[in-house]
Amino acid sequence: MIQRPIWPQCANWWSKLVTEPIDKKSASEDKSPGSQKSGSQKSGPQKPGKQNPASQVASSDPAAATGTSPNEGAAQENLGRALTSSSGIGFDKALPHFLGRSVKFGLSGGKPGDVVVGWGQKENTEKAAAYAKKKGLPYWRLEDGFLGYLSHPSLDSRRLSVVVDKKGIYYDAHTPSDLELLLNTDDWATPDLLKRAEAAMARIRRWRLAKYNQAPFDLSETLTQTLAAFKGPKVLVVDQTFGDMSITYGMASDDMFQHMLTDALEENPTSLVIVKVHPDVLAGTKQGHFNTKHNEERVLFVAEEAAPQALLEKVDHVYVVTSQMGFEGLIAGKKVSCYGLPFYAGWGLTHDKHLCEARVANRTLAEMFVASYMLYCRYADPYTGEPVEIERILDLLVAERQMKRPRATRAYAVGFSFWKRGFLPEFFGSGVAQVIFIKPEALAALTLKTGDIIVAWGRKHDQALEAVPADIPVWRMEDGFLRSVGLGSDLRRPSSLVMDRCGIYYDGRTPSDLETFLESHDFDTYDLARGAALRAQVLDSKVSKYNVGEKGMLEFRACAGDKEIILVPGQVEDDASILLGSPTIKTNAALIAAVRKAAPEAYIIYKPHPDVASGNRKGGVPQNVLDYCVNDTVVDADIIDVLNAVDSVHTMTSLTGFEALMRGKKVATYGMPFYAGWGLTTDTCEFSRRGKKLQLDALVYSVLCVYARYVNWPAGASYSPEALTADIAANARSSKIKAGPLAPFTRLGRKAKYFLQAMRR
Numbered sequence: 001m002i003q004r005p006i007w008p009q010c011a012n013w014w015s016k017l018v019t020e021p022i023d024k025k026s027a028s029e030d031k032s033p034g035s036q037k038s039g040s041q042k043s044g045p046q047k048p049g050k051q052n053p054a055s056q057v058a059s060s061d062p063a064a065a066t067g068t069s070p071n072e073g074a075a076q077e078n079l080g081r082a083l084t085s086s087s088g089i090g091f092d093k094a095l096p097h098f099l100g101r102s103v104k105f106g107l108s109g110g111k112p113g114d115v116v117v118g119w120g121q122k123e124n125t126e127k128a129a130a131y132a133k134k135k136g137l138p139y140w141r142l143e144d145g146f147l148g149y150l151s152h153p154s155l156d157s158r159r160l161s162v163v164v165d166k167k168g169i170y171y172d173a174h175t176p177s178d179l180e181l182l183l184n185t186d187d188w189a190t191p192d193l194l195k196r197a198e199a200a201m202a203r204i205r206r207w208r209l210a211k212y213n214q215a216p217f218d219l220s221e222t223l224t225q226t227l228a229a230f231k232g233p234k235v236l237v238v239d240q241t242f243g244d245m246s247i248t249y250g251m252a253s254d255d256m257f258q259h260m261l262t263d264a265l266e267e268n269p270t271s272l273v274i275v276k277v278h279p280d281v282l283a284g285t286k287q288g289h290f291n292t293k294h295n296e297e298r299v300l301f302v303a304e305e306a307a308p309q310a311l312l313e314k315v316d317h318v319y320v321v322t323s324q325m326g327f328e329g330l331i332a333g334k335k336v337s338c339y340g341l342p343f344y345a346g347w348g349l350t351h352d353k354h355l356c357e358a359r360v361a362n363r364t365l366a367e368m369f370v371a372s373y374m375l376y377c378r379y380a381d382p383y384t385g386e387p388v389e390i391e392r393i394l395d396l397l398v399a400e401r402q403m404k405r406p407r408a409t410r411a412y413a414v415g416f417s418f419w420k421r422g423f424l425p426e427f428f429g430s431g432v433a434q435v436i437f438i439k440p441e442a443l444a445a446l447t448l449k450t451g452d453i454i455v456a457w458g459r460k461h462d463q464a465l466e467a468v469p470a471d472i473p474v475w476r477m478e479d480g481f482l483r484s485v486g487l488g489s490d491l492r493r494p495s496s497l498v499m500d501r502c503g504i505y506y507d508g509r510t511p512s513d514l515e516t517f518l519e520s521h522d523f524d525t526y527d528l529a530r531g532a533a534l535r536a537q538v539l540d541s542k543v544s545k546y547n548v549g550e551k552g553m554l555e556f557r558a559c560a561g562d563k564e565i566i567l568v569p570g571q572v573e574d575d576a577s578i579l580l581g582s583p584t585i586k587t588n589a590a591l592i593a594a595v596r597k598a599a600p601e602a603y604i605i606y607k608p609h610p611d612v613a614s615g616n617r618k619g620g621v622p623q624n625v626l627d628y629c630v631n632d633t634v635v636d637a638d639i640i641d642v643l644n645a646v647d648s649v650h651t652m653t654s655l656t657g658f659e660a661l662m663r664g665k666k667v668a669t670y671g672m673p674f675y676a677g678w679g680l681t682t683d684t685c686e687f688s689r690r691g692k693k694l695q696l697d698a699l700v701y702s703v704l705c706v707y708a709r710y711v712n713w714p715a716g717a718s719y720s721p722e723a724l725t726a727d728i729a730a731n732a733r734s735s736k737i738k739a740g741p742l743a744p745f746t747r748l749g750r751k752a753k754y755f756l757q758a759m760r761r
Contacts, residue, residue: 080113085128097385098162107131141169145377152214155430158382172249173341179376197369207401208307215305233271235317242287250322252340257289277303383723407431409451415440440464476504480708506577508672523698531701541729542640554645560603567646569656570608572617582652582671595650596629606630
């Protein structure tokens with residue numbers, strides 16, 4: 001019989017945990033006795049014990065009665081170092097953000113205030129635990145949190161959350177953990193936390209979020225059709241890999257899996273029994289617990305990758321041993337039967353084969369979520385390392401889910417210049433296994449297979465792309481909206497690109513993924529709040545697309561008097577956004593003339609495009625047009641300073657119009673830019689596909705948070721628009737990047753560097 005502490009010992013230990021410093025001996029392991037029983041019934045109807053006044057826990061921190069959140073607590077816990085015998089922990093740059101202290105690899109020099117840390121219950125933690133005991137130091141166990149990664153750790157190792165447990169670890173039912181002890185106490189589940197929990201679970205369901213988030217959003221078409229063909233009820237049996245530590249530590253054994261499948265068949269005689277096989281099993285890298293050649297016709301083995309919630313939506317009942325998918329089943333509103341003791345069993349939410357007398361409280365699903373996901377886990381922004389709350393992590397995960405991302409065995413990149421080859425693969429993300437660069441003329445002879453995609457830069461090579469079969473996806477790339485410090489024509493590597501499966505944002509003739517998202521998406525308060533916050537950050541940071549030009553306050557009012565001050569931003573005249581998105585006016589001179597005709601009394605300022613002003617691209621305006629139509633021309637000024645000094649912007653398709661909207665300026669369009677036609681601008685063109693009236697923050701969110709992709713070049717990893725905005729603001733030069741006598745040599749140096757990188761692709 002397993003000895004376990006039971007109430008009130010749990011409450012006494014928890015009260016010590018929350019009222020005494022974490023490095024004192026009062027936080028060492030409790031050896032209180034208890035008992036463990038087995039049964040075959042639902043968790044009992046026990047009520048929580050009486051609340052010990054000393055064990056009151058602040059509503060947002062299970063580990064300290066300070067009134068701070070667990071993540072704020074992590075930032076404040078600067079009492080010493082974290083010592084470890086694990087090189088993986090010692091050299092993980094993210095963990096200090098979660099622990100609130102520096103991490104030292106090596107067990108030596110321990111002193112008061114230090115702690116010792118290890119990863120879960122792995123065998124290699126024994127040395128660290130023994131050292132902690134010998135030195136009288138606290139020992140903390142770490143584990144991935146329940147919303148663990150933007151993708152999968154094998155594809156992107158940056159963590160979203162970490163569990164820091166000072167007593168045990170959540171999957172070890174033999175001993176108490178901080179989570180179990182918290183669930184046995186009262187007065188921490190405040191109305192505000194419960195409301196946040198319900199909202200978070202709704203987002204998890206809607207966007208099918210999980211611990212790992214690399215899997216496709218939807219089930220495959222084949223599986224969807226198979227499930228639809230079975231008209232009866234469906235139940236799900238979840239396999240786990242052989243040797244999974246949570247099985248043994250969860251009071252279960254390998255033979256429980258076969259018992260579980262037998263029960264599922266007997267208890268559901270008319271149901272389709274879906275067995276979720278771990279993908280590693282069919283790949284041959286790990287062993288599972290089921291024979292996939294089972295001869296029962298009602299058993300369907302499923303091993304394809306898909307978001308867990310996508311499969312859970314199709315079933316009525318979930319059978320697990322200790323898998324986290326059981327708790328995800330609870331979030332999905334399903335009946336869950338547990339054949340082991342995972343952290344969520346024994347609290348009245350599940351049908352359990354084991355009963356744990358140490359788990360004395362009945363908990364609602366919202367309370368369980370608050371305890372496990374919001375109080376037990378610590379979260380950090382994967383791009384900045386800053387401690388954050390769960391809502392910020394959900395924001396990042398949801399934005400990834402909201403827009404299509406390429407998934408392919410092979411991506412054939414057509415007609416890309418050598419310098420672009422050096423940075424292109426970083427923007428594909430983990431969904432593309434291999435990138436192959438080819439010339440446009442090679443497309444016709446190419447043998448394309450299912451799983452291949454074609455990638456082209458914007459609308460280039462459209463004629464060659466006509467040879468691509470209709471069932472092969474074609475993705476188009478283009479510069480993003482927060483691009484870099486410097487000009488693309490000067491070979492400044494972009495920090496942001498967009499990838500579009502439908503069209504491309506500047507081609508108003510056809511739909512794009514951005515337009516479709518704007519028209520169809522139901523924006524919630526989280527979307528709008530993130531858009532508003534990012535807009536405020538961009539404005540405060542004075543960030544634009546290229547971030548070039550002399551910074552300084554401009555003053556046109558003295559010359560303009562009471563006239564409206566209109567900015568006309570010049571564009572590169574052979575740019576695709578004009579060729580494809582401005583059906584009538586196609587030159588800067590024609591635009592200036594049209595603006596003067598529309599506003600004969602206005603004070604008009606013309607600002608040439610930086611690429612035109614630097615001599616790299618086409619778009620000059622005849623002097624007689626400037627003399628007749630323009631009151632002032634500014635060249636070297638930063639575009640943000642110009643926008644702040646004008647009343648409105650008139651443009652064909654320039655991104656400056658979008659930047660003006662973000663700053664509350666009136667905008668008139670003479671073409672079909674992505675931001676026109678939504679009720680935010682005055683337009684001369686008709687937009688038959690854009691009938692929706694948008695809030696500005698919905699547009700900002702869609703463009704910057706969902707549609708664009710970002711790369712942090714020093715790290716060579718994905719980035720968020722918030723982090724990139726901060727970096728651009730910090731690194732932007734205060735003086736204009738000029739096309740001086742040394743500029744060609746600087747550009748040549750960049751070209752050589754990127755050429756060498758491209759050669760290695």
